[in-house]
Amino acid sequence: MTAVESRAWTPLDLAALADSSLDTIVSLQDPSGAYPASPTFSAYKGYSWFRDGAFIADGVSAWGGIDSATRFHDWCSRILVSRSAQIREIVEAAAAGEPVADERMLPTRFTFDGAEGADEWWDFQLDGYGTWLWAVVEHTGRHGVPLDRWMPAIELAVDYLVSSWRRPCFDWWEEHTEEVHGSTLGCIAAGLDAVAPQLAGDRALAARAAVLDIRALLRQEGVVDGHLSKWIGSPEVDASLLSVIRPLGVFPADGSIGAATIAAVDSQLNHGGGVHRFAADTFFGGGQWPLLSCFLGLALLAAGDRERAMDQLRWAASTVNPAGEMPEQVPDHLLFPDRRQEWVDRWGSVATPLLWSHGMYLRLAADLGLRGAA
């Protein structure tokens, strides 16, 4: 019997868990505005990611945490503005045909005071800057918060992405730095598309042109068997690609690419509601990630399958521990069981709570209309 079957989660229970998820996130938010990825987990402690944080802020915003989301966007904005000289250098080097080395690109995570920190990480990832642009626009559109305070940072992020979106970089999972990843491209396209109406002159034209180019590249070289592929040229699927359908909306859930991508992830990576990252995943044995179950729920809901979207939310709810904390992954169905212990030895037990898991739960619960049910 799975955990989902062992407890009947009513809409009231599910909404109550969303309320407590919001409390968990807000209580752990640093005074700087940064969301820690996971407050005590060895390898993440003391750092906040643009990727995790943007999705967390979006979930928080969707569940009514206006001030918390605003403070996270302020934190991102301060980081970008403080790095304007570095961004200008990156943009100029790219324009001159001599792009800077990966080590001089923006990192993927920062300490709460905006520094790079002393710990080694697989740092060069472009997706978070696109996702941040998208999340900030979602937040302002949803709540009527003025965008102006973030425009200098938005313009810097746009210039950075327009100059560099074609570069290979690490994917969402810190892997395959030599590839150009479908979900990374999707995050960038979503962000540039979201902010384009706010931009002026050449910057607006460049952003719109990049969106068209990225979408064309994805359609022409980023699709295999009708679904988006893990990276350009890969035959595999990756659950991060669900985000490109929903909530990022680069391809509609009911279009051919959207439907085929949902179907591929559902059939290849979903086991009873719990979604794996990708078929070859050995991290902590390759368990099921509640945040990915929520992405699948969001995509199914966008495709019109509310019942299965609710099941996905219930599955994510079933992963909370007695303290109401959601982990990064659960070990009930491991792809590589004999690879789990090496990660426990290296990094300790699975990151719990993982704020991104709670953030995705909030966005799915909100889209399912559960707010106010508790």
Ligand code: BGC
């Ligand atoms: C994941 C990243 C995530 C980070 C912090 C890593 O293990 O691969 O996607 O951003 O943890 O949550």
